[in-house]
Amino acid sequence: MFSRESVIIKDGMKLSFDYVPKKLVGREKQMEMLSLIFRSVIEDGRSETAYITGSVGTGKTSTVKRFCMDMAAYAAKSNIQLDYIHINCRQSNTGVMVMSNCIRHFDEKYPDKGYSAEVMLKDFRSFVVKSKKRMVIILDEVNSLLRSGNEDLIYQLSRMGEELSGQTISVSLILISQEYVLDRIDVASLSTFKRANTVRFDKYTWNQLRDIVSARVEEAMVVGTVTEEAIDAIVDMSADVGDARVAIDILDKAARLAEMRPKAVVTPDDVAAVSDMVSSVVNQTKLETLGRNEILVLLSFARATRKKPYVTMAEAEKTYAVVCEEYEVQPRKHTQFYGYTDTLIKDNLIVCRAADEGRAKVYAIQDVSPKQMCKKLEELMEKVVR
Secondary structure, eight states, X not given: OOOSOOSSBXXXXXXSTTOOOSSOTTOHHHHHHHHHHHXXXXXXXXXXXXXXXXXXXXXXXXXXXXXXXXXXHHHHHTTOOEEEEEEETTTSOSHHHHHHHHHHTXXXXXXXXXXXXXXXXXXXXXXXXXXXXXXEEEEETHHHHHHTTOHHHHHHHHHHHHHHTTTTOEEEEEEEESSOOGGGSOHHHHTTSOGGGEEEEOOOOXXXXXXXXXXXXXXXXXXXXXXXXXXXXXXXXXXXTTOHHHHHHHHHHHHHHHTTSSSOOBOHHHHHHTTTTSOOSSOHHHHHTOOHHHHHHHHHHHHHTSSSXXXXXXXXXXXXXXXXXXXXXXXXXXXXXXXXXXXXXXXXXXEEEOOSTTSOOEEEESSSOHHHHHHHHHHHHHHHHO
């Protein structure tokens, strides 16, 4: 059953979400900003911090990993030992789990039970000192860690970096999150995260997605098995959300579908055929658990962002008044509207982005086009009204 050799896909690993390309399309600016931030780690052995923010599928994790790989390779040429640890905080969402990952980078046999995060922090410090390495810790999806009340861990790690800095060894931190989290960090820790050290990742443009898909076709597919029209169709389908993961997922599934035919070539028809097979970025179950007021607030943001990517709270609230009138519902007060918005942010249905200094925060629908979200929510409201 599995012995049939693929005639389209020559390297399926290049279609994995975990694959990190040597060159990242459309993220040259972010790589340059990271280089400026972490230059002192190489030159002076200082500890640094950076905060990476942007919605899913915008290349945050891949860019940070590629940057750390390149930085370690560059350091090695100067006989500097530099290494990094990547931790997904959705999977490891406690201080103990995070520190266990950090220590096991040095000692795979380190016990996973019986020690507090404080003890493990001390052990980790000892491992770093003994290794004589400059370490970079990447806390990916750090919002999951902060939600479970682990703000102090950020402080302890940043403090460790300050204590070790200048001893030819250091501990630097990179926080990655889809939503704005710096307002959840205590003042002592926040002081190390300078405003200039925030690196934002916007959604990919149509042209950037086109380049990404073309690059994956070149790396993963047999030459001539994916038509240019198919690539355009993939980009058209994913450009609305600006999500590279969606585009790569469509490419993967369309290729596997095309292999079932005698003429193994991916065409726009294959792309159209897998549109319903591609996993929805919006969790339908999560939407169906929302109450009427939450649906109305989310619908307000969805409608408000149909013509521009981000809106202010005031703009969304103005749309909310119109939506409530449409469904003959009494609008909630501002504090309640704000509370529902905060809940939707925590559920990863709305993303909050810090605007420029002196301006209000801005908001967007998370991981799906506003048009698609509106359709889903309007269907849910029909059931609620009935």
